[in-house]
Amino acid sequence: MSSQELIQDLKERARQLRRDVVEMVYRAQSGHLGGSLSAAEIVAALYFHQMRIDPQNPQDPNRDRFIPSKGHAAPILYAALAARGFFPREDLWTLRQVGSHLQGHPDMRKTPGVDMTSGSLGQGFAAGLGMALAGKLNGQDYQVYCLLGDGELNEGEIWETAMAAVHFKAHNLIPIVDFNKVQLDGPVSEIMPIEPLRAKWEAFNWHVLEIDGHDMNQVVEALAEARRLDRCVVIIAHTVKGKGVSFMENRHQWHGQPPNEEQYRRAMEELGGGQE
Amino acid sequence: MAGKLEMRECYGQALVEAGRENERIVLLEADLRKSTMGELFRQEFPERLFEVGIAEQNMIGMAAGFALTGWIAVASSFAVFASGRAFEQIRQSVALPRLNVKIGGSSAGLTDTGDGATHQSIADLAIMRALPNMTVLSPADGIEMKGAVKAMLEVDGPVYIRVGRIAAPTLYDEDYKFELGKIVVMRPGKDVTLAATGTMVHVALEAAELLAKDGIDARVLNVHTIKPLDEEAILAAARETAGIVTVEEHNIIGGLGSAVAEVVSAAGGGPVVRVGVEDVFGQSANSYEELLAAYGLTPANVRAKAQSLLQRA
Numbered sequence: 001m002s003s004q005e006l007i008q009d010l011k012e013r014a015r016q017l018r019r020d021v022v023e024m025v026y027r028a029q030s031g032h033l034g035g036s037l038s039a040a041e042i043v044a045a046l047y048f049h050q051m052r053i054d055p056q057n058p059q060d061p062n063r064d065r066f067i068p069s070k071g072h073a074a075p076i077l078y079a080a081l082a083a084r085g086f087f088p089r090e091d092l093w094t095l096r097q098v099g100s101h102l103q104g105h106p107d108m109r110k111t112p113g114v115d116m117t118s119g120s121l122g123q124g125f126a127a128g129l130g131m132a133l134a135g136k137l138n139g140q141d142y143q144v145y146c147l148l149g150d151g152e153l154n155e156g157e158i159w160e161t162a163m164a165a166v167h168f169k170a171h172n173l174i175p176i177v178d179f180n181k182v183q184l185d186g187p188v189s190e191i192m193p194i195e196p197l198r199a200k201w202e203a204f205n206w207h208v209l210e211i212d213g214h215d216m217n218q219v220v221e222a223l224a225e226a227r228r229l230d231r232c233v234v235i236i237a238h239t240v241k242g243k244g245v246s247f248m249e250n251r252h253q254w255h256g257q258p259p260n261e262e263q264y265r266r267a268m269e270e271l272g273g274g275q276e
Numbered sequence: 277m278a279g280k281l282e283m284r285e286c287y288g289q290a291l292v293e294a295g296r297e298n299e300r301i302v303l304l305e306a307d308l309r310k311s312t313m314g315e316l317f318r319q320e321f322p323e324r325l326f327e328v329g330i331a332e333q334n335m336i337g338m339a340a341g342f343a344l345t346g347w348i349a350v351a352s353s354f355a356v357f358a359s360g361r362a363f364e365q366i367r368q369s370v371a372l373p374r375l376n377v378k379i380g381g382s383s384a385g386l387t388d389t390g391d392g393a394t395h396q397s398i399a400d401l402a403i404m405r406a407l408p409n410m411t412v413l414s415p416a417d418g419i420e421m422k423g424a425v426k427a428m429l430e431v432d433g434p435v436y437i438r439v440g441r442i443a444a445p446t447l448y449d450e451d452y453k454f455e456l457g458k459i460v461v462m463r464p465g466k467d468v469t470l471a472a473t474g475t476m477v478h479v480a481l482e483a484a485e486l487l488a489k490d491g492i493d494a495r496v497l498n499v500h501t502i503k504p505l506d507e508e509a510i511l512a513a514a515r516e517t518a519g520i521v522t523v524e525e526h527n528i529i530g531g532l533g534s535a536v537a538e539v540v541s542a543a544g545g546g547p548v549v550r551v552g553v554e555d556v557f558g559q560s561a562n563s564y565e566e567l568l569a570a571y572g573l574t575p576a577n578v579r580a581k582a583q584s585l586l587q588r589a
Contacts, residue, residue, distance in 0.1 A: 061345070107372075109373060116340070116341075116344060116373065117372050117373035118368075118369075120364055120367075120369075123333075123337050123368055123369045124337075124369075126333065126336070126338055126341070126365070126369070127337045127338070127340045127341040129334070130337060130343075130345075131341035131344050131345055133326070133338070133342070134341060137302070137323075137347075138346075157334055157365070160328075160329075161334045161337065163329070163331070164329070164338070168326070
């Protein structure tokens with residue numbers, strides 16, 4: 001595949017993931033759309049290109065790991081895992097149902113391919129650091145990717161981990177901030193501003209790659225760059241909450257609200273044709 | 277037997293001994309390793325000791341990460357911080373995913389005597405006991421501490437262990453075999469039962485001596501495993517004696533006393549009297565003994581509670 005074909009393929013993957021996310025949350029009538037849609041390109045690039053994973057061997061000790069520290073983005077993770085064949089795509093429609101292996105937030109004991117239970121904000125990054133250091137201690141070369149929410153950066157624990165990761169030279173830990181500018185109660189800039197974000201990470205001695213998180217070229221390049229550099233690298237991905245569905249974009253109301261039937265139809269129309 | 281052993285040193289030594297036998301153990305510390313005695317582990321295995329600074333939440337998360345890749349991760353802090361500051365990390369990132377993380381709650385109970393209420397833990401057993409998947413240990417002396425540490429490392433899952441900041445009177449011989457989840461009958465008896473945990477076991481034993489002088493034959497149980505609780509031994513005591521007096525260096529709400537009362541009442545009832553800190557915070561004191569006396573954690577008070585239970589019965 002040429003690099004242009006790769007980018008086209010990943011863009012298409014991201015579009016399909018978005019469709020599955022909307023479908024899942026519509027059917028469940030519960031779940032977090034906005035923060036899943038904003039991360040579609042990032043998750044598509046990780047699961048269909050960057051990460052070394054084997055759906056036939058989800059517990060491979062040498063696999064790359066992914067922790068959605070912003071665990072409410074579970075739908076986009078589930079969509080990617082299903083698309084990679086970790087479990088049947090039909091399972092997606094059981095999201096949040098009693099007995100389903102697809103919990104509202106990721107549960108490593110229930111869902112094949114989920115590397116860590118997450119959902120209480122601020123915690124997944126720390127577990128990622130432990131995993132990264134264990135890999136170094138084991139002499140393994142896997143990478144640990146953590147998807148952090150911008151609202152999640154309000155949590156003090158994130159900065160404990162940011163401080164410790166540099167101290168321990170956890171260069172195989174790659175946090176990606178899904179900087180969609182909106183948290184549950186409103187705009188991040190009003191609820192609890194996190195700017196200047198680049199300067200914050202730099203003050204903690206991180207190397208910052210700042211990208212447009214919806215530009216697949218930039219996402220793919222940043223992931224490769226982060227892996228190549230022998231230092232702690234954070235990717236700040238500027239994104240749009242609810243990306244891909246016009247009436248959901250940039251609106252905090254769509255953080256955790258399911259669409260009704262009419263909204264669902266409009267959303268699926270905007271996201272384009274599905275694969276059957 | 278006889279003599280005293282520092283509980284913290286036994287904790288640290290046991291980790292070192294385990295570290296020699298098992299290369300897959302890491303220890304995480306949050307700037308208290310010289311107090312928790314995790315320092316002993318660092319001296320022998322510096323590459324397996326992670327000093328995270330004063331950041332208990334990150335420490336527990338990191339421990340979870342190590343456990344996720346096949347390591348046995350032990351994290352120590354003061355009991356009050358481990359069970360309090362990092363509670364939610366323990367709940368979400370350790371207990372829920374059932375990870376192989378061991379938490380050492382040091383300076384437990386009132387044993388951080390001088391530092392006062394902020395540093396004394398009177399709710400850790402209650403907090404940890406309420407978490408699914410969690411095993412909760414509270415050893416009675418230095419020998420048992422070593423056995424308990426060894427046993428907890430053999431459990432495949434989360435364990436919380438209470439470690440006092442005291443030299444505790446030694447109750448066991450070196451050849452004592454710790455059996456997780458199994459109450460030890462320290463002294464047989466048919467009139468009343470004194471069920472104690474941690475270093476309160478020796479207080480209960482002294483109380484039993486006093487009761488013997490009153491002509492009362494007290495059974496003394498060492499409940500070193502708060503969870504899973506040895507229900508059989510508790511129910512046998514409830515059946516075979518007039519009632520149970522529980523003794524713990526902990527709030528009377530939620531700890532050993534509550535656990536025993538839950539089991540006894542579910543089986544049809546019977547008197548349970550709880551001796552412990554009576555739902556107040558601790559305070560500073562010059563000596564540990566003074567503090568125990570202030571909260572009624574003495575052989576004399578246990579004896580009095582046992583006597584009143586027998587009068588009611």
